[in-house]
Amino acid sequence: MTRKADRKSASKFLRDERGVAAIEFALTLPIYLAMIIFLVEVARMAMTQSIISFAAQEATRYALVNYDATTDDVTATAADALIGLSPENLNAIIVTAPVDPVDNTRLVSVEIQYQYKPILPVDAFLAGDQGGFQLTGQSQGFITEEIPET
Numbered sequence: 134m135t136r137k138a139d140r141k142s143a144s145k146f147l148r149d150e151r152g153v154a155a156i157e158f159a160l161t162l163p164i165y166l167a168m169i170i171f172l173v174e175v176a177r178m179a180m181t182q183s184i185i186s187f188a189a190q191e192a193t194r195y196a197l198v199n200y201d202a203t204t205d206d207v208t209a210t211a212a213d214a215l216i217g218l219s220p221e222n223l224n225a226i227i228v229t230a231p232v233d234p235v236d237n238t239r240l241v242s243v244e245i246q247y248q249y250k251p252i253l254p255v256d257a258f259l260a261g262d263q264g265g266f267q268l269t270g271q272s273q274g275f276i277t278e279e280i281p282e283t
Contacts, residue, residue, distance in 0.1 A: 174251050178266070181218060181249050185270030188214035189243045193272040196230060196241040200276065204228045211245055222248040222265070238277045245270045 192211035196202050207228045215223065224246040232239045250265035 170253060174253070177252070178249055178268070181247065182268050182270070184215060184218055185245050185247050185268055186272070187270075188212075189245050189270040189272035192226075192228070192243040192245075193241050193274040196228070196243070197274045197276045200239075204230065207241070207243065211243060215245070215247075218247065222250060224248055224267070236277070238275065240273065240275050242273045243271070 188211045191214040192207045195210040196207045199206070207230070208226045211226045211228075212220070212223070225244075227244040227246075228242070230239055230241045247268045247270075248265045249268045
């Protein structure tokens with residue numbers, strides 16, 4: 134008789150659907166949270182890349198408008214345009230502006246290197262522990278100065 138009672142209680146247990154929603158919620162919640170965190174992280178990275186590119190473009194524009202601007206002036210302009218980003222994560226602002234003595238033209242190039250650090254340490258799963266991702270923004274501009282006639 135105990136076998137029959139065991140089968141009956143096991144059958145009753147298998148047909149019972151109370152708590153199924155709670156179990157499904159508990160199984161799917163980590164997936165949904167991971168997707169939300171991933172989307173937030175991608176949005177932050179895209180925003181950071183956009184700010185870095187904007188700062189490089191602003192510095193190039195400043196150098197082209199102010200022909201006698203020094204490298205320090207252009208670097209300061211780029212640093213000022215990095216609105217909302219941490220200065221500790223700024224690796225380098227590289228400004229090159231060689232003047233061609235033949236035709237008195239100048240190619241201005243600005244490159245900004247920034248170490249992006251995610252909210253969660255997702256980079257721990259990647260090869261190499263660098264504490265984030267290297268983002269780079271670049272901009273170039275070409276300018277000519279009129280040579281005064283003599």
